Structure formats: C-alpha cells, structure tokens
Amino acid sequence: MIQLEEIMTILSNEKIAADVYKMELSGNTELVSMPGQFVNIKVPGFYLRRPISICDYEPGKLTIIYKLVGNGTDAMSKMQAGDELNMLMGLGNGFNTELSGEYPLLVGGGVGTPPIYGLAKRLVAQGKKVSVVLGFASKQDVFYQEKFSELNENTTGGSCKVYVATVDGSFGTKGFVTNCLDEIEEISHYYACGPIPMLKALIAKLDERQKDIPGQLSFEERMGCGFGACVGCSIDTKSGYKKVCKDGPVFMSSDIVI
Amino acid sequence: MPDISTVLSGIKLDNPIIPASGAFGFGQEFARLYDINVLGSFSFKGTTLERRFGNPTPRIAECREGMINSVGLANPGIEAVISEELPELKKIFHKPVIANISGFSIDEYKYCCEKVDKEDQVGIIEVNISCPNVHAGGMAFGTSPDAAAEVTAAVKSVTHKPVYMKLSPNVTDITAIAKACASAGADGISLINTLLGMRIDIKRGKPVVANKMGGFSGPAIFPVAVRMVYQVYEAVKLPIIGIGGISTAEDVIEMMMAGASAVEIGAANLTDPYVCPKIIEALPGLCEKLKIEKLTDIIGKAHN
Ligand SMILES: Cc1cc2nc3c(=O)[nH]c(=O)nc-3n(C[C@H](O)[C@H](O)[C@H](O)COP(=O)(O)OP(=O)(O)OC[C@H]3O[C@@H](n4cnc5c(N)ncnc54)[C@H](O)[C@@H]3O)c2cc1C
Numbered sequence: 001m002i003q004l005e006e007i008m009t010i011l012s013n014e015k016i017a018a019d020v021y022k023m024e025l026s027g028n029t030e031l032v033s034m035p036g037q038f039v040n041i042k043v044p045g046f047y048l049r050r051p052i053s054i055c056d057y058e059p060g061k062l063t064i065i066y067k068l069v070g071n072g073t074d075a076m077s078k079m080q081a082g083d084e085l086n087m088l089m090g091l092g093n094g095f096n097t098e099l100s101g102e103y104p105l106l107v108g109g110g111v112g113t114p115p116i117y118g119l120a121k122r123l124v125a126q127g128k129k130v131s132v133v134l135g136f137a138s139k140q141d142v143f144y145q146e147k148f149s150e151l152n153e154n155t156t157g158g159s160c161k162v163y164v165a166t167v168d169g170s171f172g173t174k175g176f177v178t179n180c181l182d183e184i185e186e187i188s189h190y191y192a193c194g195p196i197p198m199l200k201a202l203i204a205k206l207d208e209r210q211k212d213i214p215g216q217l218s219f220e221e222r223m224g225c226g227f228g229a230c231v232g233c234s235i236d237t238k239s240g241y242k243k244v245c246k247d248g249p250v251f252m253s254s255d256i257v258i
Numbered sequence: 259m260p261d262i263s264t265v266l267s268g269i270k271l272d273n274p275i276i277p278a279s280g281a282f283g284f285g286q287e288f289a290r291l292y293d294i295n296v297l298g299s300f301s302f303k304g305t306t307l308e309r310r311f312g313n314p315t316p317r318i319a320e321c322r323e324g325m326i327n328s329v330g331l332a333n334p335g336i337e338a339v340i341s342e343e344l345p346e347l348k349k350i351f352h353k354p355v356i357a358n359i360s361g362f363s364i365d366e367y368k369y370c371c372e373k374v375d376k377e378d379q380v381g382i383i384e385v386n387i388s389c390p391n392v393h394a395g396g397m398a399f400g401t402s403p404d405a406a407a408e409v410t411a412a413v414k415s416v417t418h419k420p421v422y423m424k425l426s427p428n429v430t431d432i433t434a435i436a437k438a439c440a441s442a443g444a445d446g447i448s449l450i451n452t453l454l455g456m457r458i459d460i461k462r463g464k465p466v467v468a469n470k471m472g473g474f475s476g477p478a479i480f481p482v483a484v485r486m487v488y489q490v491y492e493a494v495k496l497p498i499i500g501i502g503g504i505s506t507a508e509d510v511i512e513m514m515m516a517g518a519s520a521v522e523i524g525a526a527n528l529t530d531p532y533v534c535p536k537i538i539e540a541l542p543g544l545c546e547k548l549k550i551e552k553l554t555d556i557i558g559k560a561h562n
C-alpha cells in the first residue's frame with residue numbers, strides 16, 4: 001500500500017522571473033522516481049489540486065517552479081517558509097532516461113522548463129553530452145539558465161550546453177527554440193516540455209534535419225485527480241486512449257498525434 | 259462497538275460506503291493505495307456497449323467546493339470490461355461489486371445488463387439514466403417518467419440481479435421519475451447524478467470545458483442531494499443509495515437520516531484518495547457520539 005499523500009513544509013518560496021516562483025520544500029520524497037513526474041498540490045481554499053512538475057528532488061527535499069496564472073498559483077505565491085502543503089507525490093511516468101543515447105537534446109518552453117532541469121541533471125550524472133534549449137517570451141521571463149550551465153561542473157564526463165531563445169530577442173537568440181537547433185551538432189534523442197505550438201514546430205524542424213530522431217514529449221491537461229481515477233485527462237495515441245496523468249505526462253513522440 | 263453494516267436488496271454490506279461510478283475506475287488505482295476490501299462495495303465506471311474516448315478535452319473545471327466534469331462516459335466497452343477489468347478486479351476485490359451501465363438506446367442498456375447479469379462478482383446493476391455528458395440517450399432517459407419506466411422494464415426483463423436506477427437531479431419533479439421506475443420493477447434507486455453546470459474562463463471569454471457544459475458535483479451539491487433523497491424516500495418504498503457531495507462521516511449520517519440505506523462517494527475520492535477508508539474509520543466513533551447503536555436504525559429518521 002502506498003501513502004501518496006505527503007505533508008511537505010515550505011523551506012523557501014521566491015520569485016525568480018516575471019510571475020515565476022521557485023518553491024523548495026522538505027519532506028518525504030521516496031515516491032519520486034523519475035524526472036518528469038509531478039506532484040498534485042492541495043492549495044488551501046481550492047477544491048481541486050494543482051498539478052506541478054517536479055523540477056528537482058533529493059531525499060527529504062523537493063523543488064518546484066510555478067507560474068502565477070490564476071487564483072491557485074496566486075495563493076501559492078503568498079505562502080511562506082514554515083507553511084505546510086498537502087500534496088500527492090511522485091505522480092505520472094516521467095522521462096525514460098535509458099533511451100537518451102550519448103547526445104540528448106532537451107527542450108523547455110516557458111514553465112515547461114522545470115522538469116527539463118531534473119532530467120538534465122540526471123543525464124549529466126550518467127555522463128551524457130546534453131544540449132539544452134530554452135525558450136521564453138522575453139528577458140524578464142528567463143530563469144534557470146545558469147543552473148543548467150552549472151551542471152557542466154561535474155566529474156562524470158557529462159556536459160550541459162545551454163542555448164536560450166527569446167521571442168523579442170531581449171536575451172539569447174531572437175525567435176523560438178527552433179532557431180537554436182542549427183548550432184547543435186549531434187542529437188541522439190530528444191525530450192521536450194512546453195506549449196503545443198512549440199512541440200509541433202520542434203518536431204517539424206527536427207524532421208527536416210534528420211528523419212526519425214526518437215523523442216519524448218511531456219503534456220499538460222486539466223486533471224480531476226492526477227492518479228488515473230477519473231479519466232478527465234485522456235489523450236488519443238497510436239496505441240490507444242491514454243490518461244495523461246497516469247500513462248503520461250510523458251509520451252513517445254512516435255506515439256502521439258498532434 | 260456500534261454496528262455500521264447495512265443491507266441493499268438482501269446484500270449485506272460491512273458499511274454503507276461505496277465509491278461512486280466514475281470516481282473509482284475499476285478499482286485498480288485505489289488498490290495501490292489501500293485495501294479496497296474495507297469498502298462496503300464500489301460502483302465501477304459507467305460502461306457502454308462500445309469503447310468510448312469520451313468528450314474532447316479539457317473536460318474538467320473547478321468550482322467553489324466542487325467540480326464540473328464532461329468526461330462523457332469514457333470506458334473500454336462492455337466486452338473489455340468483462341474479459342479484462344472484471345478478472346483483474348477479482349484478484350483484488352472479494353465483495354460484490356456494483357455494475358454501472360449506460361446506453362444510447364433501450365437495446366444497448368439491455369445488452370449490457372444481460373452481459374453483466376452473467377458475472378458472479380456483480381451484486382447490483384446500477385442503470386445510469388442520468389449522464390448529462392452525452393448528447394443522445396444518457397440523461398434523456400432520466401428526465402421523462404415514461405422513458406425511465408421503459409428502460410427499467412427492459413433491463414428487468416434480462417436480469418435477476420437487483421436493478422438500481424440512477425436518477426438525474428436535472429428534473430422538475432424527482433418523485434415522478436422515482437415512482438415510474440418503482441412501478442416498472444426497479445429494486446432500488448440511486449441518486450443523485452451530477453447537476454448540469456457550466457464555467458466560463460473570463461480571460462478567454464469561453465467555456466472552460468470543451469463540451470461547454472458538464473456535470474457539477476462535490477460538497478456544493480450536498481444539500482440538493484439530501485433534499486432529493488428525502489423526497490424520494492417518501493415517494494417510493496425502495497432502498498435508496500444516497501449520492502452527491504458526501505465527504506465526511508457526518509455527511510453519511512445526514513444522508514442516511516434523509517432516507518438512504520447506503521451512500522456513494524464521488525468527487526471526494528479525487529481530491530483525497532483516502533477519503534473512503536477515513537470515513538469508514540470515523541463512523542463507529544461518530545455513531546457512539548450520536549448514540550447510534552445500529553446504523554440501519556437511522557435510515558429515514560428525519561421523516562418521523
Ligand atoms: C502534469 C502537469 C505539470 C505541470 N507543471 C507545471 C509547472 O511545473 N509549472 C507551472 O507553472 N505549471 C505547471 N502546470 C500547469 C499548472 O497546473 C497550472 O498552471 C495551474 O494548475 C493553474 O492553477 P491556478 O489556480 O493558478 O489557475 P486557474 O486557471 O485559476 O485554475 C483553475 C483550474 O484549472 C486548472 N488548470 C489551469 N491551467 C491549467 C494547466 N495549464 N494545466 C492543467 N490544469 C490547469 C487548475 O489546476 C484548476 O483546477 C502543469 C500542469 C500539468 C498537467
């Protein structure tokens with residue numbers, strides 16, 4: 001029997017970009033097994049829980065990054081160190097790191113970036129030569145690019161090269177994540193999390209470059225429960241109807257029709 | 259120790275707690291979390307003749323003290339439920355289960371009931387004539403007394419198992435529907451299904467769920483459910499499964515006092531996956547506090 005529900009204590013909750021907050025919490029993280037999994041947070045005063053990706057975790061500590069988009073995330077942004085949050089831990093499948101090959105490409109768009117960080121950390125630890133491309137609207141929205149770069153300082157032989165694109169050109173390359181891809185020499189596998197238009201553009205661009213690079217995509221959908229009970233968040237795949245919360249949120253791109 | 263067992267059409271339940279159809283799948287997700295044999299029973303996901311994706315997404319919206327779903331009877335279809343889900347369920351759940359059946363025509367209801375009739379694991383057939391999320395059929399059968407009676411008679415003709423008709427609250431007079439089901443031979447009444455509701459995203463100026471409207475459930479609808487159970491208890495002499503907004507042991511007692519012999523719990527399982535075992539644990543203590551020796555003694559107590 002699994003105790004999915006954990007009471008986590010907030011260690012810090014700080015703004016790291018325009019409307020974007022990073023929250024660190026202490027508590028039991030034993031149920032988290034893979035980067036790309038998420039937690040479902042009971043925000044006091046709201047009926048449904050809020051699904052948020054796990055950005056980073058270690059025994060006893062969890063990091064999430066969230067954007068203030070509505071009343072629930074607004075309430076979260078006002079919480080303080082010492083406050084407690086009830087969450088369902090370690091939900092979803094997460095990214096499969098065994099398929100990465102030597103030269104994985106990781107792509108994060110906006111608040112699709114957090115799960116990509118945990119993944120980059122894991123792949124670098126496995127000695128992989130990781131390329132990360134992050135896309136944001138503008139300079140004020142950019143976060144975590146130094147954290148990704150810091151992963152370069154390691155003893156595993158792995159590396160992490162970071163490229164940033166902003167739509168208005170105020171930081172990094174002007175344009176979209178796809179504008180950075182030409183700089184990357186080798187891609188053995190790709191992982192992406194971000195808005196659907198970004199995923200579509202990415203797939204098209206990669207297809208132009210070389211047919212059939214295998215990849216994994218992380219999806220978002222409105223959820224009732226987050227653990228597979230209500231069938232609120234279905235997605236139609238080439239191998240049948242799937243639940244985003246339980247069978248995903250990560251799917252093989254070859255399995256997806258978008 | 260107070261006796262919290264109850265009875266539905268001759269089937270003894272260890273307690274009145276039954277997860278409602280659509281909030282518990284086919285039990286597997288919850289069996290990972292706790293021993294689901296602590297439950298009185300559970301009602302499995304609404305099953306139709308054909309496999310269904312359901313409505314387009316998004317199909318969940320939040321409400322104050324509740325939620326809207328427009329899942330639209332997403333299910334693997336009756337054949338797969340019988341050949342795959344039930345055998346898997348048998349391994350983890352050793353009590354009679356409630357088979358929740360939906361249809362788009364009288365024949366479809368009949369076909370599905372005939373199929374589940376042959377399954378030993380099924381104790382009760384719950385016939386959903388109240389789904390607000392499908393265009394043809396579904397709720398249409400539950401909003402006219404004649405149609406409700408027709409479905410009841412049709413399914414009764416193909417099964418010997420107890421048939422509970424699950425009613426829609428989206429009607430002017432719930433007692434007329436309940437009476438029609440009773441005279442057509444129903445063995446019990448389950449109520450309520452969700453209230454038809456809607457949310458609009460004010461930033462986009464568009465409905466939140468793709469299907470525009472959906473079924474509203476959760477604590478916010480509890481008073482409506484209590485009122486309807488109370489009315490139906492006076493209208494028909496059939497056992498009632500009280501459903502709608504239940505999330506605490508106190509709610510269970512209140513619903514039983516209105517006239518329910520057992521209760522189903524839906525949305526609360528989604529926000530707190532352990533809510534049912536928590537309520538089952540809390541019930542004996544609450545009974546003691548209220549000086550209830552036998553839970554069945556309070557069924558319909560509010561009518562005296
Ligand atoms: C698997 C998964 C991982 C996610 N990871 C992150 C993350 O790491 N960082 C981050 O900032 N956001 C993430 N999101 C999106 C996040 O869940 C929503 O932004 C958040 O729920 C909005 O809540 P709110 O109360 O502020 O907004 P409101 O619009 O007021 O919320 C109303 C309801 O809609 C739901 N909802 C609104 N937007 C979304 C959405 N995009 N996806 C799912 N449900 C939504 C809410 O949960 C709530 O039930 C993730 C979503 C999913 C499904």
Ligand SMILES: Cc1cc2nc3c(=O)[nH]c(=O)nc-3n(C[C@H](O)[C@H](O)[C@H](O)COP(=O)(O)O)c2cc1C
Nearest residue numbers: 278279280304327386450451475476502503524525
């Ligand atoms: C996500 C969801 C799916 C549901 N699916 C079904 C269904 O398939 N068949 C059915 O008879 N009722 C279905 N219902 C209705 C519930 O069984 C119950 O009648 C209703 O939600 C009221 O109870 P609650 O307030 O405890 O949720 C569903 C409810 C929810 C929230």
